[in-house]
Amino acid sequence: MKLKNWALLVILGLLLAVLAACGGDDTEESGESAESAEGTEETAEEPAEEGEQVLNFINGDAIPSMDPSMATDEYGFQFIGSTMEGLYRLDENSEPVEGIATDHEVSDDGLTWTFNLREDATWSNGDPVTAHDFVYAWQRAVDPATGSEYGPYMMGGVIKNAVAVNSGEAELDELGVTAEDDYTLVVELENPTPYFESLTSFGTFMPLNEEFVEEQGDDFATSTDTLLFNGPYTLENWTSTANEWDLVKNESYWDADTVQLDRINHVVVKDPTTSVRLYEEGSVDRAGISSDLVDQYSTHEDYAVTPExxxxxxxxxxxxxxxxxxxxxxxxxxxxxxxxxxxxxxxxxxxxxxxxxxxxxxxxxxxxxxxxxxxxxxxxxxxxxxxxxxxxxxxxxxxxxxxxxxxxxxxxxxxxxxxxxxxxxxxxxxxxxxxxxxxxxxxxxxxxxxxxxxxxxxxxxxxxxxxxxxxxxxxxxxxxxxxxxxxxxxxxxxxxxxxxxxxxxxxxxxxxxxxxxxxxxxxxxxxxxxxxxMAQLISPKVEGVFVNPFGATYEYKWASVGSAE
Incomplete structure (x- = not known):
């Protein structure tokens, strides 16, 4: 996560001790700041309409980038992972399961991976998600003109010719990724890579709709209006400086029937004390616990510690x-x-x-x-x-x-x-x-x-x-x-x-x-x-949220609102 060429980040600290996932390069403590606390108590929770499944969460800071080629930190990869989908995504056991790919074959020498893509995946503008979207995105990530840190880091030494392309010694079309047809993606590796299947779930490997990205130009991925989504959720009410935004169920997602949450509201808060106060008031459903509050809340029925x-x-x-x-x-x-x-x-x-x-x-x-x-x-x-x-x-x-x-x-x-x-x-x-x-x-x-x-x-x-x-x-x-x-x-x-x-x-x-x-x-x-x-207070109504050992910290595809009783 790092977080720059390889990701991660992590949220360091007591609110959420993360990377950085890693990082992207590195990640630091996420909490909530005193200055951001003003006005937060009224806006942290957006009332749900009758019958809606809504959760309210805190984020430790603004999202620096939603561009899969440019993101280098935990926050960016978290929301890229929630709103986009690559060839595979991770399940409850951190195992790769079907994403845009339904299956794949690997050559005997381990160097050629052929992915068969589903034909029912679409972008939020209605365009189909195709193998060409992966080719464009991966080429863009290693194109020296893009200036990506994670692209060369994640793909260098893994995807054939990634280093040569990034150094200007090879053309973009020499990168080892091709569309055999609209729904068959062929990837050639530099060396056998046992973990490549799980790697395809990482944010840098997300597909991109070339026509849309080029049309947006420098404005791409700077706001909700300049983003397209193909994952479980869309990102609404977001700009690069926003302190509040929402994840909203993506009705055009190929597996939308699995997604139970209608919305996840997010608000930036940096001060752990404010975070806990919002939780106690019922404005948020999860709050990090700072060290000075752990002893006070360690016996709380909602207290949980998650190793990372x-x-x-x-x-x-x-x-x-x-x-x-x-x-x-x-x-x-x-x-x-x-x-x-x-x-x-x-x-x-x-x-x-x-x-x-x-x-x-x-x-x-x-x-x-x-x-x-x-x-x-x-x-x-x-x-x-x-x-x-x-x-x-x-x-x-x-x-x-x-x-x-x-x-x-x-x-x-x-x-x-x-x-x-x-x-x-x-x-x-x-x-x-x-x-x-x-x-x-x-x-x-x-x-x-x-x-x-x-x-x-x-x-x-x-x-x-x-x-x-x-x-x-x-x-x-x-x-x-x-x-x-x-x-x-x-x-x-x-x-x-x-x-x-x-x-x-x-x-x-x-x-x-x-x-x-x-x-x-x-x-x-x-x-x-x-x-x-992570030491946190987590509402018992938060169900089906998985914590990943790598990549995005949280997986929300299978999340739901249960009974708080």
């Missing part, structure tokens, strides 16, 4: 900061803050300490079934004594006794508290280090990440498919989500081999992943913080 597979960490930018280019500085920082205290006292929402990158309970080793995280072990733990030894060595190498660094993070209340805690821990445990805070809105943080305009950044990633590569590929040299100038030739080679010569040997691939993760922390490339969980 999003991981948060400090990105250490080696480009803007000469100090962070020093490996010993990075080692010191990565060990100098107490993560147990952070998850237990600041987050207090079920999140757990992260001492590596690939999350726990995410993917098993191919032959033994052991959890990847357990096998890889703790690679970067809190250790003040070791941190100070690295720090003393670093100061000697730098020829100074003081270092000034800036910490970039989100502007929600929980983010601010967490950022202040980390900055205080670093300054206290590493004598001579001064850390200044820069707390900015989510979209501004994404922009700063893209421009590498930061020293240290609190970031996170939610997976895009069930494979360690979705995390480890973030840090390949010049990767679309790297954005901190980390580079290690051995690391790159291990990941390249895992995706090419070892592509059909999953046990060997995973051994490469174990070795690559170890290298990442031998270099102290990032400083892991925590693996997220």
């Amino acid at each position: 597979t999003s991981v948060f960490y400090l990105k250490l930018n080696q480009k803007r900061s000469d100090e962070l280019a020093n490996e010993n500085v990075r080692h010191a920082i990565a060990r100098a803050f107490d993560k147990d205290a952070l998850v237990n006292e600041i987050l207090n929402n079920g999140s757990i300490v992260a001492n590596g990158l690939v999350p726990a309970d995410f993917t098993p080793m191919p032959e033994t079934g052991e959890d990847f995280r357990e096998v890889s072990g703790d690679l970067m733990t809190y250790d003040v004594e070791a941190a100070q030894e690295y720090w003393e060595t670093a100061l000697e190498e730098l020829g100074t006794d003081t270092v000034e660094l800036e910490l970039l993070g989100g502007d929600t209340e929980t983010s601010k508290v967490m950022n202040e805690y980390i900055a205080n821990q670093l300054s206290t445990n590493l004598p001579g280090l001064e850390v200044t805070l820069k707390n900015v809105p989510f979209e501004q943080r994404l922009d700063a990440d893209t421009a590498q305009d930061y020293d240290i950044q609190v970031a996170g990633w939610g997976p895009d498919y069930l494979d360690p590569y979705t995390f480890l590929s973030l840090w390949v040299t010049d990767g679309g989500n790297n954005k901190m100038s980390y580079s290690n030739e051995e690391y790159d080679a291990l990941l390249e081999e895992a995706q090419t010569t070892l592509a059909t040997d999953n046990p060997a691939r995973y051994e490469n992943f174990l070795e690559a993760e170890n290298i990442l922390f031998e270099d102290a490339a990032i400083a892991p913080i925590y693996q997220s969980a």
